[in-house]
Amino acid sequence: MPQADQLHPFTVLALATAVLTITTAAGYWPLSLAVIVGCLVLATRHRCLGKLCALSALIIAPTFGSQLMVHALFTPGPSPVLAQLGPFELTGAGLWLATQLALRTAVLVVVGLLCALVIDRHRLIAAIDLSKAPPQLGYLVAATLSLLPQLSAKQHAIGQAQALRLGHVGRGPVGWFQRIRLRSVPLVLGSLQDAADRAPHLAARGFPAAGTHTRLREVPDSTIQRVLRRVALICAVAGPALILTLDRFSG
Amino acid sequence: MSGARQPVLEARIESFRFDGSRHPILHGSHLQLEPGTLNVIVGASGSGKSTLGAVLAGMLPRPGLDLLHGQLRLDGQQIDHRDGQGPRIDLAVWARHVALLPQEVGQYLSGIRETVAEELAFGLENIGVARAQMRTRVRSVARQFGIEPLLERAPERLSGGQQRLVALAALSIGEPQVLVLDEPLAGLDALAAERVRQVILELRTQGRAVVVLSRLPDALTGQADASFRLQDGTLWPVTVWPASVPPAITEWPAIEDPATLLAFDHVSAGYPQQSAAVLEDFSLRLVAGECLGLAGANGSGKSTVLKTAAGLLPPRGGTVESCEDIGLLLQNPADQLFERTVRREVSFGLPRGSLHRQRVERVLDELGLSELAETHPYELPVSARRLLALATVLVREPRVLLLDEPTEALDEHGLERLHRVIERRLAAGGAVLFSSHDESFMRRTAHRVVRLAAAPGRSVTRQQFGDL
Numbered sequence: 001m002p003q004a005d006q007l008h009p010f011t012v013l014a015l016a017t018a019v020l021t022i023t024t025a026a027g028y029w030p031l032s033l034a035v036i037v038g039c040l041v042l043a044t045r046h047r048c049l050g051k052l053c054a055l056s057a058l059i060i061a062p063t064f065g066s067q068l069m070v071h072a073l074f075t076p077g078p079s080p081v082l083a084q085l086g087p088f089e090l091t092g093a094g095l096w097l098a099t100q101l102a103l104r105t106a107v108l109v110v111v112g113l114l115c116a117l118v119i120d121r122h123r124l125i126a127a128i129d130l131s132k133a134p135p136q137l138g139y140l141v142a143a144t145l146s147l148l149p150q151l152s153a154k155q156h157a158i159g160q161a162q163a164l165r166l167g168h169v170g171r172g173p174v175g176w177f178q179r180i181r182l183r184s185v186p187l188v189l190g191s192l193q194d195a196a197d198r199a200p201h202l203a204a205r206g207f208p209a210a211g212t213h214t215r216l217r218e219v220p221d222s223t224i225q226r227v228l229r230r231v232a233l234i235c236a237v238a239g240p241a242l243i244l245t246l247d248r249f250s251g
Numbered sequence: 252m253s254g255a256r257q258p259v260l261e262a263r264i265e266s267f268r269f270d271g272s273r274h275p276i277l278h279g280s281h282l283q284l285e286p287g288t289l290n291v292i293v294g295a296s297g298s299g300k301s302t303l304g305a306v307l308a309g310m311l312p313r314p315g316l317d318l319l320h321g322q323l324r325l326d327g328q329q330i331d332h333r334d335g336q337g338p339r340i341d342l343a344v345w346a347r348h349v350a351l352l353p354q355e356v357g358q359y360l361s362g363i364r365e366t367v368a369e370e371l372a373f374g375l376e377n378i379g380v381a382r383a384q385m386r387t388r389v390r391s392v393a394r395q396f397g398i399e400p401l402l403e404r405a406p407e408r409l410s411g412g413q414q415r416l417v418a419l420a421a422l423s424i425g426e427p428q429v430l431v432l433d434e435p436l437a438g439l440d441a442l443a444a445e446r447v448r449q450v451i452l453e454l455r456t457q458g459r460a461v462v463v464l465s466r467l468p469d470a471l472t473g474q475a476d477a478s479f480r481l482q483d484g485t486l487w488p489v490t491v492w493p494a495s496v497p498p499a500i501t502e503w504p505a506i507e508d509p510a511t512l513l514a515f516d517h518v519s520a521g522y523p524q525q526s527a528a529v530l531e532d533f534s535l536r537l538v539a540g541e542c543l544g545l546a547g548a549n550g551s552g553k554s555t556v557l558k559t560a561a562g563l564l565p566p567r568g569g570t571v572e573s574c575e576d577i578g579l580l581l582q583n584p585a586d587q588l589f590e591r592t593v594r595r596e597v598s599f600g601l602p603r604g605s606l607h608r609q610r611v612e613r614v615l616d617e618l619g620l621s622e623l624a625e626t627h628p629y630e631l632p633v634s635a636r637r638l639l640a641l642a643t644v645l646v647r648e649p650r651v652l653l654l655d656e657p658t659e660a661l662d663e664h665g666l667e668r669l670h671r672v673i674e675r676r677l678a679a680g681g682a683v684l685f686s687s688h689d690e691s692f693m694r695r696t697a698h699r700v701v702r703l704a705a706a707p708g709r710s711v712t713r714q715q716f717g718d719l
Contacts, residue, residue, distance in 0.1 A: 186589030204346035206377030216372035
């Protein structure tokens with residue numbers, strides 16, 4: 001099986017789109033679970049399992065909590081009560097519904113994050129630049145995807161400079177919040193200044209390209225991948241339509 | 252040498268004023284650039300060099316904001332600016348003829364390309380040059396600038412000097428007729444500086460007009476076809492530069508039974524995102540009253556030594572012992588400045604009413620920044636910005652002063668102030684460790700020099716200056 005970094009970024013995105021639309025439309029928990037397990041296996045192969053689990057947990061945990069509050073604690077109807085605290089009752093049916101809905105969201109989160117972790121941003125930008133997409137799209141994606149690493153580097157530099165001048169800020173949540181407060185204003189102002197300083201030089205270097213543009217970097221593609229992308233995109237549209245139609249006819 | 256050739260670019264600047272400024276920063280200046288010439292413009296910090304460079308490169312005036320009275324004539328085509336009215340210059344088209352390397356090269360590098368090779372090709376990509384042709388040109392320019400080993404490295408992880416080389420290579424790959432280079436030799440080691448000098452002379456031979464903006468007359472000045480001094484916003488032709496007098500070597504008092512303030516013992520160190528160590532088996536001892544210089548090629552680990560000494564990089568092996576009272580001037584002053592005014596910047600983090608707080612005005616005065624106390628740090632010339640970053644360190648009166656390339660971008664006045672700062676620190680029983688490519692400043696100021704081996708990841712060597 002090819003690694004994601006050997007596949008064209010568009011192929012990975014097309015396959016992910018197909019998986020997402022079909023799984024969401026199906027709303028069938030074993031399928032959602034299977035997709036999540038599949039993603040975890042792929043993450044293991046790409047050595048990003050820990051990162052995927054941590055990032056996913058950050059998003060899924062509050063999502064599941066909110067589903068639980070909406071569905072599990074107030075679901076009316078004859079269902080066994082699993083736990084009770086004052087006016088709140090945790091029912092079996094409510095818990096099951098909350099889990100199913102959270103699983104559906106989890107698929108979105110896990111697949112999306114996996115794509116973000118396995119697709120190299122420079123390859124993705126190059127793939128867009130080399131495609132027939134308008135140059136503005138490549139510019140937009142490049143600017144967006146470069147923003148986080150640049151902010152992170154700047155934040156690190158500001159943190160070092162402040163550490164030299166502030167000495168000990170304190171540990172724990174209080175120290176963390178203090179550091180965030182001290183860094184955020186210079187981070188935003190410094191980033192705006194950087195952007196303003198860099199803009200004329202980028203313009204002088206012809207960026208974003210107004211007409212024909214090329215890339216030094218190659219992003220290998222193949223006929224098989226192109227076919228696969230078309231099939232995946234057809235599935236992404238036709239799959240949910242078929243599932244919803246079958247659902248309607250089966251009552 | 253230039254003969255009667257038609258100028259490729261001619262600039263007549265009656266006056267140029269930034270938006271919101273009452274006084275023109277440039278006025279009464281005329282510059283004519285002929286193909287195949289080297290033109291050196293020397294001016295002190297704040298004299299308007301970078302502004303002049305930006306006007307030549309079409310980046311100033313900003314439409315609707317700044318006021319330029321004058322004409323630019325490029326390849327026979329005249330552009331008139333009058334009362335803020337002038338055509339909007341298409342930078343991408345103008346830059347194919349006149350390209351500018353700014354003093355802060357970080358502004359030139361795109362920040363969106365992964366490797367140096369891609370950074371070099373960036374401008375070519377945007378005008379649709381075929382891949383095979385780009386590869387050939389990238390290889391050729393990399394060979395010319397001696398940066399072939401850097402081609403697959405990330406531009407943002409290079410040292411300051413390496414970034415300057417890469418930016419200069421990226422600028423020349425587009426083969427513009429006029430290259431405006433703002434401090435092209437700043438931050439370069441002797442080898443790289445010599446290579447850049449050779450490249451500049453080669454570019455002249457190839458028929459390009461090269462403009463070098465410099466704070467001090469240097470080796471290029473002697474080879475220039477035309478030289479100017481930029482003083483109070485006006486260009487004055489110079490036929491003969493006064494012979495430079497080497498500064499006197501400071502006679503430091505002998506250090507008797509000094510206390511050790513900083514000691515590296517077989518230290519290895521590197522950056523968290525890089526597995527390879529930059530320093531290995533590095534040992535050094537700095538005593539009270541001593542000024543020690545760190546020399547070495549770009550990327551040899553000078554900044555790593557200083558950051559490790561300041562505690563910003565934990566050593567991977569060996570031990571670092573230092574007194575707690577330590578201050579570091581970072582290589583890029585922009586990394587060290589984040590307040591709204593110069594005074595607030597120096598006061599940052601100092602408790603109100605503290606002794607340190609009371610020193611703010613004195614430090615500003617010592618570094619000649621008192622008149623700029625209410626200016627935004629980003630509005631300062633680069634030289635003043637570096638002095639401001641130094642002020643933020645000095646106000647805490649650290650016993651050990653660590654300075655990363657402190658001479659970069661400083662004019663004569665700035666260098667003199669820096670020298671006095673070091674003198675006072677040593678007289679007060681402190682110690683100074685600084686890195687620099689400025690051998691003349693190092694010779695004048697340091698008791699001894701530690702030279703780092705050029706190849707990162709290898710053991711460093713130590714030598715006394717007298718041995719070199």
